Amino acid sequence: MLLEVRDLDVRYGAVHAVRGVSLAVEQGEIVALLGPNGAGKSSILNACLGLAPRSGGSVTFNGAPISRLPTEIIVRRGLTLTPEGRRVFPHLTVMENLKIGAAANAKLRRETAGRVEEMLALFPALTDRRTQLAGTLSGGEQQMLAIARSLMSAPQALLLDEPSLGLAPNIVDQIFDLIAELKRRGVTILLVEQNVELSLAIADRGYLLASGRIALAGTTAELKSTGRLERAYLGIA
Amino acid sequence: MIRFRTVSILATAAAVASMGPTAASAQDVLKIGFAGALTGYLAPYDQPTQQGLELAIDEINKAGGIDGKIKIELTTRDVRSETAQSAVVAQELVDMGINVMIAPCDVDPAVAVGQIAQAANIPTIAPCASTPTLPGIAGPFTFANYTADNLQGTVLADFALEQGYKNALILISRDTPYTEKLPLYFKQVFEAKGGQVPATLEFKMGQQDFSAEVTRIKELNPAPDVIMTAAYEPDFPAFIKQLRSSGINTPVLGSDGIDSPTTLALGEIAEGVVFTNAGFPSEGGPLAKFNAAFTAHFGEEPTSVYPATAYDVIKSIEAAVKATGGNLDGQALRDAIDNLENVPVATGTLTYKGRERVPLRVVALNRIVAGEKTHVADVTPKAADVPAP
Amino acid sequence: MDLFLQQVVNALSLGGTYALLALGLAVVFSVLGLINFAHGELMTLTGYAIFFALAAGLPYPVALVLGVLVATASAVVMERVAFRPLRNSNATVMLLSSFAVAAMLHVLFQNLISARPKAIPAPQFLMRNVEVLGLQIGAVQLVSIAVTAISLLGLTLFLRRSTLGIATRAAASDFNITRLMGINANLVISTAFAISGLLAGIAALLWLFQRGSVDPLMGFLPVLKAFIAAVLGGLGSLSGAVVGGLLLGFIEVGLRAYLPDGMQAYREAIGLTIVIAVLFFYPSGLVPRREAVR
Ligand SMILES: Nc1ncnc2c1ncn2[C@@H]1O[C@H](COP(=O)(O)OP(=O)(O)OP(=O)(O)O)[C@@H](O)[C@H]1O
Ligand SMILES: [Mg+2]
Numbered sequence: 001m002l003l004e005v006r007d008l009d010v011r012y013g014a015v016h017a018v019r020g021v022s023l024a025v026e027q028g029e030i031v032a033l034l035g036p037n038g039a040g041k042s043s044i045l046n047a048c049l050g051l052a053p054r055s056g057g058s059v060t061f062n063g064a065p066i067s068r069l070p071t072e073i074i075v076r077r078g079l080t081l082t083p084e085g086r087r088v089f090p091h092l093t094v095m096e097n098l099k100i101g102a103a104a105n106a107k108l109r110r111e112t113a114g115r116v117e118e119m120l121a122l123f124p125a126l127t128d129r130r131t132q133l134a135g136t137l138s139g140g141e142q143q144m145l146a147i148a149r150s151l152m153s154a155p156q157a158l159l160l161d162e163p164s165l166g167l168a169p170n171i172v173d174q175i176f177d178l179i180a181e182l183k184r185r186g187v188t189i190l191l192v193e194q195n196v197e198l199s200l201a202i203a204d205r206g207y208l209l210a211s212g213r214i215a216l217a218g219t220t221a222e223l224k225s226t227g228r229l230e231r232a233y234l235g236i237a
Numbered sequence: 238m239i240r241f242r243t244v245s246i247l248a249t250a251a252a253v254a255s256m257g258p259t260a261a262s263a264q265d266v267l268k269i270g271f272a273g274a275l276t277g278y279l280a281p282y283d284q285p286t287q288q289g290l291e292l293a294i295d296e297i298n299k300a301g302g303i304d305g306k307i308k309i310e311l312t313t314r315d316v317r318s319e320t321a322q323s324a325v326v327a328q329e330l331v332d333m334g335i336n337v338m339i340a341p342c343d344v345d346p347a348v349a350v351g352q353i354a355q356a357a358n359i360p361t362i363a364p365c366a367s368t369p370t371l372p373g374i375a376g377p378f379t380f381a382n383y384t385a386d387n388l389q390g391t392v393l394a395d396f397a398l399e400q401g402y403k404n405a406l407i408l409i410s411r412d413t414p415y416t417e418k419l420p421l422y423f424k425q426v427f428e429a430k431g432g433q434v435p436a437t438l439e440f441k442m443g444q445q446d447f448s449a450e451v452t453r454i455k456e457l458n459p460a461p462d463v464i465m466t467a468a469y470e471p472d473f474p475a476f477i478k479q480l481r482s483s484g485i486n487t488p489v490l491g492s493d494g495i496d497s498p499t500t501l502a503l504g505e506i507a508e509g510v511v512f513t514n515a516g517f518p519s520e521g522g523p524l525a526k527f528n529a530a531f532t533a534h535f536g537e538e539p540t541s542v543y544p545a546t547a548y549d550v551i552k553s554i555e556a557a558v559k560a561t562g563g564n565l566d567g568q569a570l571r572d573a574i575d576n577l578e579n580v581p582v583a584t585g586t587l588t589y590k591g592r593e594r595v596p597l598r599v600v601a602l603n604r605i606v607a608g609e610k611t612h613v614a615d616v617t618p619k620a621a622d623v624p625a626p
Numbered sequence: 627m628d629l630f631l632q633q634v635v636n637a638l639s640l641g642g643t644y645a646l647l648a649l650g651l652a653v654v655f656s657v658l659g660l661i662n663f664a665h666g667e668l669m670t671l672t673g674y675a676i677f678f679a680l681a682a683g684l685p686y687p688v689a690l691v692l693g694v695l696v697a698t699a700s701a702v703v704m705e706r707v708a709f710r711p712l713r714n715s716n717a718t719v720m721l722l723s724s725f726a727v728a729a730m731l732h733v734l735f736q737n738l739i740s741a742r743p744k745a746i747p748a749p750q751f752l753m754r755n756v757e758v759l760g761l762q763i764g765a766v767q768l769v770s771i772a773v774t775a776i777s778l779l780g781l782t783l784f785l786r787r788s789t790l791g792i793a794t795r796a797a798a799s800d801f802n803i804t805r806l807m808g809i810n811a812n813l814v815i816s817t818a819f820a821i822s823g824l825l826a827g828i829a830a831l832l833w834l835f836q837r838g839s840v841d842p843l844m845g846f847l848p849v850l851k852a853f854i855a856a857v858l859g860g861l862g863s864l865s866g867a868v869v870g871g872l873l874l875g876f877i878e879v880g881l882r883a884y885l886p887d888g889m890q891a892y893r894e895a896i897g898l899t900i901v902i903a904v905l906f907f908y909p910s911g912l913v914p915r916r917e918a919v920r
């Protein structure tokens with residue numbers, strides 16, 4: 001297992017957002033994490049990166065426990081997150097956003113120029129906007145930039161939190177094409193999405209989260225066939 | 238004003254709380270309390286004051302005490318340069334049964350301390366507050382010690398007229414009575430004797446930047462013959478630097494606030510500045526002797542005159558205790574201080590008799606020459622020339 | 627006219643010093659959300675470092691450089707000792723901690739060094755008068771303006787060109803996401819403090835050239851002015867700090883130069899009223915800190 005979450009608990013004061021969740025992602029897989037609003041999906045991803053308060057359970061990456069490490073060290077080990085809502089640095093230019101994505105260590109910093117070109121090839125929409133402030137990009141462009149920025153650190157595994165949120169259908173398609181392309185390039189992906197159909201179309205396996213617990217888990221084929229997915233969604237939402 | 242009211246409420250409480258214990262009891266220890274600012278903005282004055290008190294008391298005790306029998310015991314408490322804290326500390330000292338109180342170096346806290354002590358019939362001496370109205374405000378048990386502002390203003394005005402200056406500019410700050418009133422006393426005497434003061438400039442203490450004021454001085458027509466100010470550090474060095482560097486060479490008169498190493502370190506900028514202070518250590522004179530004793534005791538030279546003036550306070554108290562024949566009763570001590578005449582002290586002599594608790598003492602005129610303080614004259618102004626406080 | 631231009635130069639020189647100080651406050655605030663009220667004590671530390679360096683016989687320029695370095699290092703140490711342990715508590719606790727640091731340093735200076743000011747001579751060439759375009763300008767003022775301009779330029783280059791500079795700006799807008807870039811949070815915060823210390827040290831030099839001495843309370847007033855300037859410009863906004871500093875310089879010099887004599891006593895009050903009026907029309911300052919545009 002590349003990434004393994006065991007018995008994870010996340011609490012925000014009185015709110016018990018994640019209750020004993022265990023999940024695993026294998027090298028080279030795309031795993032979808034589905035569930036209604038407020039189910040605790042973002043909390044799980046954030047807890048993996050040390051950005052949400054973990055009150056119990058453990059996270060291992062490449063066999064090593066990472067749940068007590070500070071965020072920046074986890075990132076340097078090859079696990080990163082493209083957060084919900086994009087969170088690009090609005091007052092930095094596109095170039096600066098990309099550059100800072102490769103600031104984690106000296107080796108990456110040396111390779112910055114080459115990696116920037118690679119990203120611009122992967123996201124041609126950003127090419128002409130290099131000197132533009134990120135805050136002035138369109139929503140879709142910002143999402144591309146956010147993913148590109150994450151990729152600048154050459155992660156082994158990428159956690160993607162709702163990359164299609166608020167985007168027009170054709171842009172959503174582009175994003176999903178890109179995720180498929182990343183898989184081809186060997187990046188392992190844990191994908192949080194509201195778009196169940198498209199997610200199951202590209203994922204190898206999936207988990208359904210409800211009220212902070214795993215309600216359902218299996219291969220995409222299993223999840224699609226049973227019809228339990230719809231019921232589980234409806235039962236809660 | 239509100240401050241005064243709170244103080245008098247406290248003072249009343251103090252009177253109620255401390256009935257009795259100060260009545261003269263046969264003892265061979267004179268207890269002196271110093272409500273001093275060991276920290277805060279007054280610390281530059283009260284810390285050296287503490288040294289002067291220590292030195293004087295040490296000398297007297299080593300010689301067996303006052304009249305060879307009454308030892309002095311000093312208790313110092315930090316008032317943190319705050320008026321409210323001064324009142325609290327004064328009350329603590331009164332409760333400890335002190336015989337004489339020594340107040341902090343500025344008017345407001347000194348008044349607070351004086352009023353608390355007065356409620357317990359304990360005389361207070363303010364070692365370095367120079368505002369001549371202080372004893373009047375605080376009440377009949379409070380005495381000034383330091384060269385008063387109106388004395389300095391008078392001596393400076395006489396000096397300016399002697400030099401033939403007719404047209405003076407004064408630079409004042411309303412932030413303290415010292416920086417405001419001293420130049421105004423100067424103006425009063427200067428004008429009464431035929432000089433003119435057409436321009437008054439104001440500054441804010443600590444403003445640092447005097448460029449706007451200097452540019453305005455350049456504009457003045459006619460240009461002033463002399464500039465007089467009671468500004469001190471850091472304002473005085475900043476002012477005179479900016480004045481001189483803009484090419485204005487008008488003579489500058491200052492007061493004892495600039496009697497400090499910083500002024501001397503200004504180099505040629507400060508050349509020729511004349512200022513008053515509490516005394517000049519002329520060779521063989523009492524102040525030179527005091528400075529030598531200070532250096533022997535503390536291992537460093539005094540950097541200000543405040544140790545000397547604090548020493549003066551103890552000498553006045555010693556003289557008063559001698560005068561009462563060892564009676565340490567508050568009222569007796571108060572009356573004795575009020576009648577002191579020509580007490581030999583570190584800075585010359587001190588006379589309280591007939592002075593409404595603001596002593597008459599010598600004012601020294603100094604001139605800065607080549608980074609050194611040189612003596613111009615010792616002046617005791619005519620009592621009639623000195624403006625009423 | 628000449629005198630007017632001279633007053634403009636006066637305002638630029640004073641405002642520039644305020645700008646450097648306000649910028650120091652703003653850099654830290656932008657990253658940590660903390661107003662470091664011990665900022666002024668960094669200036670005082672510069673003063674004492676120079677005093678002791680000169681007393682130890684070091685050459686004057688070396689003493690100045692040392693003074694600035696001491697402020698820079700002290701700022702970094704201050705963060706480690708007084709703010710890092712409190713980073714997870716709220717901003718008010720850190721603010722109180724900054725007051726405590728300032729108060730403790732005051733007492734230490736007063737008791738370990740001296741409550742009396744220590745003289746710091748300024749080089750004699752700074753006491754001259756230089757003629758520029760027919761204006762008589764004090765050398766200190768020219769140096770002030772030049773040093774301010776160079777410092778601002780240097781800081782801008784650092785923030786735009788270097789990775790650490792970009793990271794500092796990034797941290798100012800989204801601290802967690804900056805860490806998500808694999809950037810050491812402590813390094814960024816230390817950098818922000820180092821910058822603020824450097825600026826305080828440079829401002830201290832200009833301040834010391836004018837006042838000629840250092841005393842324990844030297845830093846109190848400037849940090850107050852810097853705070854006003856920073857609020858005027860927009861708290862946490864770097865360009866705002868510069869604009870606020872310069873504007874405060876112009877307000878102060880303008881009032882001192884042109885308020886009639888009878889009203890000079892009220893000029894501090896009038897100055898603050900102008901500041902409040904500006905804030906009434908621009909509640910988040912003249913150049914507010916830009917919020918995320920999402
Ligand atoms: N910082 C926080 N403080 C308090 N409660 C929080 C915090 N973050 C999340 N929560 C709560 O935790 C629960 C789970 O939130 P989370 O963001 O993980 O859900 P989600 O599954 O990502 O939802 P969505 O699909 O809407 O993004 C919610 O009830 C939310 O209100
Ligand atoms: Mg979410």
